[in-house]
Amino acid sequence: MSIFHMSRREKALARIAPITEKSATDRRTRIAVLRAKRSKTMATAFAHQQTFDKAVVAIVQTIPVSTEVAEWFRNEKLIPKSKRRWRKVARNPAVISVALATAVIIGVMTLNVMERLTDFPGSAMARKMLTLAASTRGTELDRVETQAGALADLFFMKYRLEHYDVPQEFADIKTAGARVFDDDEGRRVAQISVPEKRMQFFLFPVDRNPKDGKPREFSGWRYLEHEGWAGVVKVQSGVCFMAAMKGEEKDLAPYVAQAK
């Protein structure tokens, strides 16, 4: 199909196109006029139409305007200046682009702020562990069936990990497996799998202040959510404990509330 093919609406618009060019003419009409001028079937008729219309307008313009009416329009501000309508402004492609870009920037900033609001020392490491939890299979861990609280002795005796204690809120929960590994920054991480609600526990060293090397601790429990998993974190004696499960913060809340 030719790019100058005219739809029925375009033909209709060409037949009522402004006789002299006007800045307010909309884009559709301008396109219709352009296509009518280049159309093999319509170009001649359109040229005749334009000549006809211009001849009629020439006569119309000879009609005198009464002096009284002319005086009114000269002296009185009767016709308000046309304001740019907000709809017209909103449809401008430049305005749409700017609005979209602004929306994206605001979205990214909001996301960053929201993340910062929930941040706490060790939250970056905790997020990594949630990603790991999502991809861990039970067979990757050594089989250890005992109470979670009892594993602190195992970690100390076997791996020389001090204060890798499971908090009392989760200490009585039966475990299925455990392992200790080094993360990509060489930190020793203990991972425990629990059959109850397919939870996983993680113990890892808390972040340290780069200036004085002191552990950056915080009080109480902190929640975080990442990739469909929820975690609840506590720091004790320089070690972070995190209980993780697939779900939301509300699924973990009863365990923490129980201890209170």
Place this chain on the structure above:
Amino acid sequence: MTGDAMKAQEAFQATVREAALQAGRGEPPQDRLWFFRDARGRCLQLGEEGIQAEAATLEECEVSAHAAKQIAQLDAEHLAIWISAAPDPQRSALAAYYLDEFTPREMMALLEVKCGELSDLICSGRRQFQSWLDATTPHYDDE
């Protein structure tokens, strides 16, 4: 619109006075279309009071290449009489179109018609006017 300069002047002066009154009350007309809408209403009202043109189907023919020469032989009065004899809304459509003041969108808003309808009214008016021109001021080629 009226085919009579005095009547048209009377109608438009009444419109301007009404606009001035509204402006005086602190409620000026919303836009320039208000003037033409109001004047159109007044012209139609005046037209109903006078002698009515008989409803008849006019012949139509294609707009010709020499139409401009035929039109040049007319004066404004002939044109006004011809347009004012057309039935409304064709009369209003032709009057608004040949004022050459409005965009198609404004004309559609002013006359409250759709694009296709407005196009048919103008197109048919043009063809009828050409037919009338051929009957009243025939053009003969120089050759």
